[in-house]
Amino acid sequence: MLGGIARRVGRRLLASIPALLGVVVVTFVLMRVLPGDPAAYFASGPSAGQEEIDELRRTMGLDKPIPVQLVRYFGDIARGDLGRSMTTGQSVVIDIQRRLPASLELTCTALFIALLLSLPLGVAAALRQGSVIDHVVRLLCTLGVCVPTFVSGLLLIYAFYYLLGWAPDPTARIDIFASPPPDITGFYLIDFALIGDWEGWWAAFRQLMLPAFTMALFVLAPLARMTRASMLAVLGSDFIRTAHAMGLARLRIVVVYALRNALLPVITITGIVFSTMLGANVLVEKVFSWPGVASYALDALLASDYAPVQAFVLLMASIFVLVNVTIDILYGIADPRVSVV
């Protein structure tokens, strides 16, 4: 079975290479038609002479035709060089390495919260179809997809920072006067826990909660809706009736037989949800001044700084592919019939 999974994963990874190459080409071309000449933008000032700008264009390789630049770019990617950001003056790889953990910590925490809330809600709604809890869950699902993250985030700030005072100032990952943890994994919660600094952990946790809940609210609806629908379908099937007829305990039927079968579509939708969260990160990180990769790419985009945006899109597409492969593996574990095929 392990060999089967490995073969499937290998095949999926190979099959995704054309799509990734396509992503690189499309982004590259898009960035090249961006208005504004980055050479002129990064020259010493508005008074910079034409010679200086031409010199900059040469060092940046912008004087070559676009196909040549593209081939060069592929070569750079193969060597692990994603170029240099003009705004931060640093290598994009280093910038992203520093900022990616912030985004991942936020996204993963949000997904965890969303699953923790949506699974019990969906199951409860399916078990008591037509009851108050069912209606509440359906209302929540309907409203949840209508509220844009930037509005819900700002309203959460108003309620929990301004009115209640429970949340800290919504800027960055940690209070500016507190010191960040040593860089071990880049995930503040894990790093603080590793060095045993629980005061710092609590500060980082408080800072993380509002943005994480904002994003969790955004994806709660599709998850709960799917859990409810798939639980309903499973609960109505023959093998559940048989289990009831055989006198199995209700809890055992629901958790062991129904839930495990109902989880398959939920796993699929979790993958889709994760990739929408990668996109929604841009808005949430902007609202909470979260120093992640999405806000980095946004700043670069507004400054016509090619390299970071290209790297960001490539990174997002790669994560997307990895998530899909992971979903595939989980699918195989949840339903052994899949891996036989």
Next chain:
Amino acid sequence: MSDVVLGRSGLGRHVAYVLRSNPVTTVAAAGAVVLLFVALFAPWLVPYDPVASDVPNALQPPSAAHWAGTDQLGRDIFSRILMATRLDLMIAFSAVSLSFAVGAVIGGFCGYVGGGLDRWVGRFVDVLMAFPLFVLAMALVAALGNRVENIVIATAFINLPFYIRFARAEVNVRRNAGWVEAARACGDSHLSVVLRVLLPNVLPAMAVQISLNLGWAILNAAGLSFIGLGVRPPTPEWGIMVAEGARFITTGKWWLVAFPGLALMLTVLCFNLLGDGLRDILDPRMRT
């Protein structure tokens, strides 16, 4: 899909039945009519000039004079929300119709012809779907230029893969149906079979998709203008109003964000509910 063609009176009865048994759809339809009315007649409905600033009255909370309060320049937020309806709906409608028109034709031909064209388009769609779509829209607006038309194009573009896939799948299952054969036997060209026979038949299924997509398009467009792409500041638009109000939320000026946000939410809610209702009317089997 409903292969049974309902007669005119039968359809009317069916619509009336669905509306009666599902009052939510009726409310959503009424909401959509109100939205269209506001979009069309906003300039005559607003109590104040939506762009005139009145600095002494800046940042006033909601009151009888200013129902939704005033912003940092003393502009009446309620008037600005009404004015913004037109722009937001226009962006969403044009984006969705553009991507529907292009996507249905491309997808229709792929499903009908199959073969090499289908494979290449399929690959292109796969590449598009591998992007985080909101990020793709951001990059498109930045590349094409920071204008409203380009928000429309970007939003249409990221909707495209869904329509292509949908139209392709729907046409593909029908391409060998008896009535398609009949049209061909009558001497219709392939072009005419796709455009005049197959696509109209797929239309009801796609109408549901359109209505559900409208809400998504509105959220996308507002998101783009929230991060500073597309619409420029003095123009009243829901996303940009939220972005301008964001600076004042930590000092407790909630009305700058809450009212435009509420407008966004209600509009999206309205179109989503309408889409659900439409699905019940057009396709009773997909009811949830």
